Amino acid sequence: EIVLTQSPATLSLSPGERATLSCRASQSVSSYLAWYQQKPGQAPRLLIYGASNRATGIPARFSGSGSGTDFTLTISSLESEDSAVYYCQQRSNWPTFGQGTKVEIK
């Protein structure tokens, strides 16, 4: 099983700041990595797939990068509505998820 480790566990930033979330895979997943956003009481929403492709309707402030074992989700300028838990997911073999990073807006 491919294990995804996300860091940090919690990120507390002010509106307008840049958020950088990390996801590390226990073995190479090539570019088979996605990012999801989950707000309290809501279902997850796909943000990024294939490491760097934005899903339909996702604002340009969200971007993904990386390949192999190290990946990054960047939110270029935080807005209050970005407060959520963010999960990475790989599909190199059967899908697995990271444990999540909680983003708090000060």
Add this chain to the structure above:
Amino acid sequence: EVQLLESGGGLVQPGGSLRLSCAASGFTFSNYAMSWVRQAPGKGLEWVSSMTVSGGTTYYADSVKGRFTISRDNSKNTLSLQMNSLRAEDTALYYCAKDLGVGGRYTGWFDPWGQGTLVTVSS
């Protein structure tokens, strides 16, 4: 607008069975692979099972293999999950999710998700 509506959750005793359903609308159901993903209360996400467009290929997480069965009825736009031999650790909110891939290609990316149905396994 794509809509996925899960149903069938509830309280069941350990060792019992439950059948979940997902009613799909707003897209051509028969053109997309479908999946189930679950989330234990206060915990992260765990993929459970996926099925290709024709139902010819199914995938299961090791934690549910041999106990859960995924199926689909393309004539009724419905995805199902038959859950047998339920355990306390199966307690979770179960989400139905459409695959991102077009033309029936299985991508393993989940978009969008339903709102989920809660399964509680307890005596």
